[in-house]
Amino acid sequence: MERKLPQSGKVRLTEVAKLAGVSPITASRFFRNPNALSISKRERVESAARELGYVPNLAARALASHRSEVIGVLIPSLTNNVFADVLRGIYDTSEGSRYSIQLANTRYSNLQEERLLRIFHGQKPAGLIVTGIDQTPEARAVMRNMNCPIVQIMEIGPEPIDMIVGLSHSDAAFAAVRHLLERGYKRIGFLGARMDPRGQRRFDGYREALKAADSFDQRLVVTTLSPSTVPLGGILLSDLVSRVPNVDAVFCINDDIALGALFECQRRQIAVPEQLAIVGFNDLEFMASAVPALTSVRTNRYEMGRKAIEMLTAAMDGKPPQERVSDLGFEIIVRASSPPRRDPSATHV
Amino acid sequence: MERKLPQSGKVRLTEVAKLAGVSPITASRFFRNPNALSISKRERVESAARELGYVPNLAARALASHRSEVIGVLIPSLTNNVFADVLRGIYDTSEGSRYSIQLANTRYSNLQEERLLRIFHGQKPAGLIVTGIDQTPEARAVMRNMNCPIVQIMEIGPEPIDMIVGLSHSDAAFAAVRHLLERGYKRIGFLGARMDPRGQRRFDGYREALKAADSFDQRLVVTTLSPSTVPLGGILLSDLVSRVPNVDAVFCINDDIALGALFECQRRQIAVPEQLAIVGFNDLEFMASAVPALTSVRTNRYEMGRKAIEMLTAAMDGKPPQERVSDLGFEIIVRASSPPRRDPSATHV
DNA sequence: TTGTAGGCGTTATCAG
DNA sequence: CTGATAACGCCTACAA
Numbered sequence: 001m002e003r004k005l006p007q008s009g010k011v012r013l014t015e016v017a018k019l020a021g022v023s024p025i026t027a028s029r030f031f032r033n034p035n036a037l038s039i040s041k042r043e044r045v046e047s048a049a050r051e052l053g054y055v056p057n058l059a060a061r062a063l064a065s066h067r068s069e070v071i072g073v074l075i076p077s078l079t080n081n082v083f084a085d086v087l088r089g090i091y092d093t094s095e096g097s098r099y100s101i102q103l104a105n106t107r108y109s110n111l112q113e114e115r116l117l118r119i120f121h122g123q124k125p126a127g128l129i130v131t132g133i134d135q136t137p138e139a140r141a142v143m144r145n146m147n148c149p150i151v152q153i154m155e156i157g158p159e160p161i162d163m164i165v166g167l168s169h170s171d172a173a174f175a176a177v178r179h180l181l182e183r184g185y186k187r188i189g190f191l192g193a194r195m196d197p198r199g200q201r202r203f204d205g206y207r208e209a210l211k212a213a214d215s216f217d218q219r220l221v222v223t224t225l226s227p228s229t230v231p232l233g234g235i236l237l238s239d240l241v242s243r244v245p246n247v248d249a250v251f252c253i254n255d256d257i258a259l260g261a262l263f264e265c266q267r268r269q270i271a272v273p274e275q276l277a278i279v280g281f282n283d284l285e286f287m288a289s290a291v292p293a294l295t296s297v298r299t300n301r302y303e304m305g306r307k308a309i310e311m312l313t314a315a316m317d318g319k320p321p322q323e324r325v326s327d328l329g330f331e332i333i334v335r336a337s338s339p340p341r342r343d344p345s346a347t348h349v
Numbered sequence: 350m351e352r353k354l355p356q357s358g359k360v361r362l363t364e365v366a367k368l369a370g371v372s373p374i375t376a377s378r379f380f381r382n383p384n385a386l387s388i389s390k391r392e393r394v395e396s397a398a399r400e401l402g403y404v405p406n407l408a409a410r411a412l413a414s415h416r417s418e419v420i421g422v423l424i425p426s427l428t429n430n431v432f433a434d435v436l437r438g439i440y441d442t443s444e445g446s447r448y449s450i451q452l453a454n455t456r457y458s459n460l461q462e463e464r465l466l467r468i469f470h471g472q473k474p475a476g477l478i479v480t481g482i483d484q485t486p487e488a489r490a491v492m493r494n495m496n497c498p499i500v501q502i503m504e505i506g507p508e509p510i511d512m513i514v515g516l517s518h519s520d521a522a523f524a525a526v527r528h529l530l531e532r533g534y535k536r537i538g539f540l541g542a543r544m545d546p547r548g549q550r551r552f553d554g555y556r557e558a559l560k561a562a563d564s565f566d567q568r569l570v571v572t573t574l575s576p577s578t579v580p581l582g583g584i585l586l587s588d589l590v591s592r593v594p595n596v597d598a599v600f601c602i603n604d605d606i607a608l609g610a611l612f613e614c615q616r617r618q619i620a621v622p623e624q625l626a627i628v629g630f631n632d633l634e635f636m637a638s639a640v641p642a643l644t645s646v647r648t649n650r651y652e653m654g655r656k657a658i659e660m661l662t663a664a665m666d667g668k669p670p671q672e673r674v675s676d677l678g679f680e681i682i683v684r685a686s687s688p689p690r691r692d693p694s695a696t697h698v
Numbered sequence: 699t700t701g702t703a704g705g706c707g708t709t710a711t712c713a714g
Numbered sequence: 715c716t717g718a719t720a721a722c723g724c725c726t727a728c729a730a
Binding site (some may be wrong): 059102 | 404405406407408409411412417427428430433434436437440441449450451452453454470471472578579580582583605608609612613615616634635637638639640
Binding site for chain 4 (some may be wrong): 010012013014024025028032056057059060061062063064065066
């Protein structure tokens with residue numbers, strides 16, 4: 001019985017081997033580990049493959065070897081700039097390797113994440129990158145079954161599934177709020193949207209910093225579950241100033257909210273930073289351009305993606321792990337929106 | 350000879366078929382075309398699959414069927430917000446289908462594009478999405494060899510490779526500049542960065558509109574090949590006003606440049622829109638929030654991604670093409686940054 | 699360093 | 715509508 005599929009001059013490993021005068025398995029080895037071949041055969045296979053224009057059939061390879069050369073990547077949003085940078089790091093770094101990226105969007109939903117994880121599970125990926133540390137127990141169970149290296153990205157936390165690279169969002173937020181406190185601000189508001197787990201932990205850092213200074217006040221906290229957008233920053237700021245007119249600084253959960261807050265101040269003729277200081281989070285490029293330039297917390301997002309792929313490929317290639325936890329830290333980038341406060345009641349310096 | 354690979358309770362189609370009391374091929378049909386089965390068998394296979402937690406092996410499927418269920422997507426940038434929206438449309442829409450997305454980043458390089466296309470070629474994708482209409486002849490040759498439906502996105506133009514969805518960037522820019530002319534602006538500058546093919550065509554639209562009004566002046570054009578960023582918008586604006594101090598409006602190649610230009614005006618105390626009108630391109634969310642709110646050209650980016658997948662899946666599923674060219678158009682969103690000009694020399698209306 | 703043998707899980711084909 | 719049979723192209727395991 002003949003198969004009728006048009007084989008369109010398909011070149012298989014067998015053809016390459018025949019032309020090179022070696023057995024198929026030798027040719028196969030050439031593509032996976034050239035160094036295992038004698039130099040003469042290596043060269044013969046190489047030129048034969050080139051001559052025939054051989055392209056390996058990845059499906060056959062995956063079927064026979066029980067593993068694909070796919071790295072699954074789960075992120076919660078495609079729209080958020082923050083992930084664009086991480087993705088760039090991931091794609092740039094994986095491009096050199098033999099692995100390809102399979103991206104999926106959880107839309108900030110744990111259920112979606114579980115579902116996607118199950119799909120990935122069926123594809124036997126060589127490695128996996130997941131966002132954050134808040135996977136459900138079910139999701140963690142699926143991952144443990146996947147039998148491949150896994151890197152959690154964006155933040156660090158206790159009990160990593162396997163490897164983890166990121167920063168402590170609560171520490172970063174704590175430091176940002178300390179910066180405001182040290183510069184003399186007293187009534188520091190919090191503008192939060194989306195309030196995903198990382199946002200929650202930024203809020204935790206904010207609260208802890210203020211509690212330590214005995215300045216925490218629930219009325220200063222304005223949050224919503226809606227996705228972060230620039231316009232929303234304006235709405236949140238409006239809310240805050242109507243509730244606490246004498247607020248003197250705001251810590252925004254991210255830069256989009258901060259920009260929206262700045263615009264709202266411009267609209268309301270609230271002088272920034274004289275009447276209100278603003279601090280954002282992530283340090284997107286526009287923060288330096290704004291008028292006034294906006295203080296923010298710089299996170300190493302590109303680096304996070306790069307590092308995740310490096311850790312993963314090292315593990316997939318069987319190299320001993322150098323480190324399972326990589327804290328990429330953060331940096332408070334101080335700009336004009338949060339100068340030392342000129343407190344009328346303070347002595348002149 | 351036994352294989353030693355731990356099969357870890359792997360559930361195959363055979364197991365499902367056995368439990369359902371049908372032949373493997375019948376079970377196989379269930380997953381591809383349930384309607385070809387009698388209702389009773391359909392139900393038996395379904396419950397058996399569910400009970401066993403069966404997940405199809407995509408590699409085996411691809412090997413046996415000679416086609417992968419992968420849609421290759423080539424975009425020039427991961428950082429640019431514009432593509433994030435398109436990607437969201439692509440991922441959202443493909444999620445329901447049986448196709449998965451393979452994303453690759455050309456980094457605005459034709460050579461990268463060719464290289465990636467060759468890689469995709471080897472993977473026999475079920476469909477392909479490429480950005481723009483400026484593929485090299487070599488790239489076009491590779492694509493023709495791929496023997497799968499192809500959709501070009503972002504813009505429409507002559508000689509589509511297969512299908513195409515987008516808008517005319519020159520028409521859109523022309524309309525934006527016409528808007529300024531009609532509102533009485535005389536010296537309309539152009540701020541351009543990156544200057545990729547779509548940027549070039551926006552410039553073409555700008556130039557044509559001004560030439561038609563006999564107002565084109567090369568000194569009003571400030572461009573750079575550097576990637577677009579908000580800070581760059583400020584630099585370009587500085588350049589423009591130092592060259593043509595009495596410029597009364599700027600058309601910016603995109604919204605990032607427009608925002609940077611606005612910030613620079615704030616810094617230089619140039620009143621917007623009284624002294625200078627600003628128009629951007631893409632209508633990102635922040636345009637409506639800015640102070641003043643910025644006029645822009647809305648493009649249907651999410652819809653572009655959605656439509657591309659729809660056209661592709663229809664073609665891949667063998668449906669007759671409804672349309673090979675889909676012009677999604679654009680809309681000038683007029684905001685406070687480009688009001689009718691109060692020309693001192695004009696009569697009062 | 700190289701080769702032999704057999705199977706990975708699915709689907710195409712054709713016959714009922 | 716259903717089933718028997720034979721691939722799909724490559725790789726693992728083992729032996730030499």
